[in-house]
Amino acid sequence: MTNPRWAIDIDRDQITEARIVDEAETTLPEGAIEVAINLYAMTANNVTYAVFGKPLGLFGNDQGYWDFFAEREAPGRLPVWGFATVSRSNHEGVPVGTQLYGYYPMASHAVLHPGRVSAHGFTDMTPRRSTLPIIYNQYQRVDALGDYRAEDHDYWPVFRPLFLTGWLIADQLEDEGDYAAQQILVASASSKTAIGLAHALQQRADRPRVIGLTSAGNVAYVEQLGLYDEVVPYDAVGSMDSAVPSAMVDMAGNPQVAASVHNHFGDALKASIVVGKSHWDANDDAGQLAGPPRQMFFAPGRSEKRIGEWGPDGFRQKLEAAWLGFADLAPRLLAIDKRTGADAALAAYDETVAGKADAKTGLVIVP
Template sequence: MSRAGWAIDIDRNDITQAELVAETAAPLAPGQVRVGLDSFAMTANNITYAVFGQPAGLFGDNQGYWDFFSEPGAPGRLPVWGFATVAESAAEGVAPGERFYGYYPMAAEAVLTVGKAGPGGFTDATPRRTTLPPIYNQYQRVETLEGYRAADHDYWPIFRPLFLTGWLIADQFEDEGDYGADQILIASASSKTAIGLGFSIARREGPRPETVGMTSKAHVADLGTQGIYDRVIAYDDIMTLNAGAATALVDMAGNGAVIRAVHSHFGGNLKASIAVGKSHWNAHGGEGALPGPDRQWFFAPGRSQKRIADWGAAAFGQEVAAAWRAFMDVAPRLTSIDRRRGAEAALAAYREMLSGRADPKAGIVVEP
């Protein structure tokens, strides 16, 4: 087979350098499938994947997000969440025409290696992926996705992985007694992970900390009307908060000025400082000595694995599905779908997200 396709190559050492490249489909090896991507999302989370493409020790053994879809030394292939249809199969248990939700490269097509396939889907068994977090290697049949409704289809790649991260952060806070905090400051509050966190905390029964969404001044009014957070403030107003209140910070963006302002203002009353993402990839991350607690990195795959071990996979899936369905009842009023088509549109969407110009109220869906 010699069908032409496309992919986007990104310089591992300079993520601003990205280009479209042509690809020719090679014959499949036994156990492989070729899928054509139907749609995928472009969010700030993808920029975090690029920033942490090759950090030492993120996944152990010096592996990072580039290792999912590119060999060492080759240009990076950005991971994206989306839907794909099997175009060709040399694997048992997976047939052409079947559709799967999962983790793909930003490209027209992908070749996956099928581990044991079951009713719900399969796990990719490409050798370089077997030591990476398993949550990223699972491909789920659309027909068996727990919590899936056809009306929510476009929101799955936009929100599902980010909502899950937010839900897991909320779960960790509850598990840790909210770190003794009476209020939780959530930076980059218009981000989709932050919205998932705020929504999940608001659903808790009984006493809970107040949630304070922090965003740029231009977004305060719109974000306040969404009802996700108890309060919304501008970054410029951090110093107006009560410095004596027991506080926790959840940082989605890695903006060093915001991190330092919060740590300096609250000092010893800051009970936890949790870093989640790095969408402000070119801003200093607040490294160095800071007043208050050490910063903690939140790693969603690790938290997922803990809860699966605690509750069992079935119970974990049911908990997530129930929360997701509740969120899907409000998601359409929070985010509109911004649909893009084709290779050039995919590259433009990446550059737009990288620049920070993307509209936080829109969810970009690319159809290759």
């Protein structure tokens, strides 16, 4: 690609169909800013965004993830987490050169409409985003982040949003008395959200046992993370003690794994929480499941609950302290695989959708 401005369009119905498109520079509306995206992460979480991109009522208002950066009649633009720098500005409160962390399209540039501008950042007020969860619409000034350290820069977009989700799941488990479970089964234990959850659970003195479920090929890697009390391959779930009260947190949404756990533990399974759908192409027909109904975990809803209870500053302080406790561990968990340009971005997306991304690396794109 010779054009420095590009984006990746994705078919909303067939997420494997994606292509690079040129993006011309447009006139910047009054009050808007343009950002040049500096670095973003590509993880299995982004596949979940693509799978749930179409309006499915996921946000309770007939909107999906595609609605953040594309109109309904246009191809999908996948949301990603990363850093950007303001390249043009028609907003006096957000000058050129301001560095931001937040939610962007898989592209080289994006136009945002800042509102509620403060020393910490702003909320994007693009009309189609106004009824979407506010946590996705908030952009934070890098120099105002209390837990940002330059040495963690590349790990931020890889781990920070997924660590937040894992931390919120751990908070819900504790809030619910762990659903009376004596052990937490974490399916897709090598995933970054699972790693965040396991680390957060480790901080509790009174926690249940934490058991990582993973593929046979990932057992050694998950064991060496040192975050789980035990690691069990999927094909050995049937050898576990089925009488132990358990709760499952399913990061990948593979119905066959869910069926093996549900049907093995039955009534001893006290809760079954689904977090993601990175196994988007797995056969959903797993038959009747024993045990409890599966429930979807929605991180924005949990965060909004805690912000309401703790206040924005209290929430931020708790999250910052938790992240700093994890950040030192991140470089020991995986290596950064940094790729540059539009072609590399498309290849990274294709690789992740195909389930070929290496769990031992953090894939980041420099547009």
